[in-house]
Amino acid sequence: MTAPPPPLGVYIHWPYCARICPYCDFNVYRHRGRSAEQAGLVEAIAADLVAHRALTGPHTLVSIFFGGGTPSLMDPADVARLIALGRSLWTPAEPVEVSLEANPTDAEAQHFADLAAAGVTRLSLGVQSLDDTALKLLGRNHGADEAVRAARLARRLFEQLSVDLIYALPDQTPDAWAAALQAALTLDPDHVSPYQLTIEPGTAFDRAVRRGTLIPPDDGRGADLYDVTQQVLSAHGFSAYEVSNHARGPAAVARHNLVYWRGEAYVGVGPGAHGRLRREEGWVATEAARTPKVYMDTVAAKRPGHAQADVLSAQDRAEERLLMGLRIADGVRWDEIAALDLGPGSARIADLERHGLVVSGPAGLRATPDGRRLLDGVIRTLIV
Numbered sequence: 001m002t003a004p005p006p007p008l009g010v011y012i013h014w015p016y017c018a019r020i021c022p023y024c025d026f027n028v029y030r031h032r033g034r035s036a037e038q039a040g041l042v043e044a045i046a047a048d049l050v051a052h053r054a055l056t057g058p059h060t061l062v063s064i065f066f067g068g069g070t071p072s073l074m075d076p077a078d079v080a081r082l083i084a085l086g087r088s089l090w091t092p093a094e095p096v097e098v099s100l101e102a103n104p105t106d107a108e109a110q111h112f113a114d115l116a117a118a119g120v121t122r123l124s125l126g127v128q129s130l131d132d133t134a135l136k137l138l139g140r141n142h143g144a145d146e147a148v149r150a151a152r153l154a155r156r157l158f159e160q161l162s163v164d165l166i167y168a169l170p171d172q173t174p175d176a177w178a179a180a181l182q183a184a185l186t187l188d189p190d191h192v193s194p195y196q197l198t199i200e201p202g203t204a205f206d207r208a209v210r211r212g213t214l215i216p217p218d219d220g221r222g223a224d225l226y227d228v229t230q231q232v233l234s235a236h237g238f239s240a241y242e243v244s245n246h247a248r249g250p251a252a253v254a255r256h257n258l259v260y261w262r263g264e265a266y267v268g269v270g271p272g273a274h275g276r277l278r279r280e281e282g283w284v285a286t287e288a289a290r291t292p293k294v295y296m297d298t299v300a301a302k303r304p305g306h307a308q309a310d311v312l313s314a315q316d317r318a319e320e321r322l323l324m325g326l327r328i329a330d331g332v333r334w335d336e337i338a339a340l341d342l343g344p345g346s347a348r349i350a351d352l353e354r355h356g357l358v359v360s361g362p363a364g365l366r367a368t369p370d371g372r373r374l375l376d377g378v379i380r381t382l383i384v
Helices: 035-056 077-088 112-116 132-137 144-157 174-185 202-210 217-234 256-260 292-300 314-325 347-354 371-372 375-384
Strands: 008-012 060-069 091-102 121-130 161-165 191-196 239-242 245-247 265-269 275-279 282-288 306-312 358-360 364-367
Touching: 008 035, 008 256, 035 077, 035 265, 035 275, 035 292, 035 364, 060 077, 060 256, 060 314, 077 091, 091 112, 091 256, 112 144, 112 292, 144 161, 161 174, 174 191, 191 217, 202 265, 217 239, 217 371, 256 265, 256 314, 265 282, 314 375, 347 358, 347 375, 364 371
Parallel strands: 008 060, 008 265, 060 091, 091 121, 121 161, 161 191
Antiparallel strands: 191 245, 239 245, 265 275, 275 282, 282 306, 358 364
8 A cells, every 4th residue: 555645744934914023033024004015925834835845845734824923914815725736735634733823812803713614623822921011011912801812703603723822922921821821720621822922032012121121030940930821721632742742632633733743844934934845965945035025026936935955964953852752742763863872761851761851762862851841951961
């Protein structure tokens, strides 16, 4: 019996936002006044998908992810068009998971029914907090009441609902974060992604920290809040299948996330999108031109939209697999990290095992819950 083509995910980056959040360092641009540019970008993304099909060859399409930016600002008809195009270019593995990131403003929630009809099966809702003071600090353009309304509507319309939350805010205590998690769980999500606030260089929050007007929690408090995350979500039936992602049962695990963490191939289209393609010369890392205009010009020149495509060395690929694979409960296979001179009996691994941070077996290596809590240090020990 012939094996099916290997799995493939498609990531579509929609870079426009109604407001740029002060913690965000993604490739984003203001939404207002760009309607003509946005129409051209949809055409470019569609052409880029077709160009990528020639590069990838046959694959089994397992997921499409609309990220950003704020793809809930897209015309649902354009979303439907791109979903249909992706399904026509690669062989769909039914059911194909189709995720879209959304903000919970009332204006965007008006499009949820049309987005569901367009083929979106999984809504990733950027709730971030259910506290209006915290939302103001985070620069969000929605209130807590809007978030609740949007989540309840999404719960009715989409097959799956994921909510994003941000923690480790200034002066946040473990008890306050536990209460915030409990409040978010009343929205009945299938999937929760709690992200610890990270101060990224060049952001408004970075400037505020340097001015001394924003003081984030120290590492110790951050670790305490991480532990609270695990305790509360586990008690409510959510498994931490990845460092920052929790699913209520196997069916709620984000298939597109697994594409990244399992090291499977994925196409990245849209300004600044990254991709990983398996080609004759080996694994290739792609990165699209960052600005919408340059991206569109690149595609119009009858080329894929990525500004660069680098063949990964065996060591680069192994390091990437270690970094990504240890984030998930399944871990990483030995053959994927052999180029790092890591295998059963490795001295570096044995030392980490003695400290209860990793577990090795016949198939591969995985981080323990304590190891994932200290994952940066575990990785530094393994990559020398």
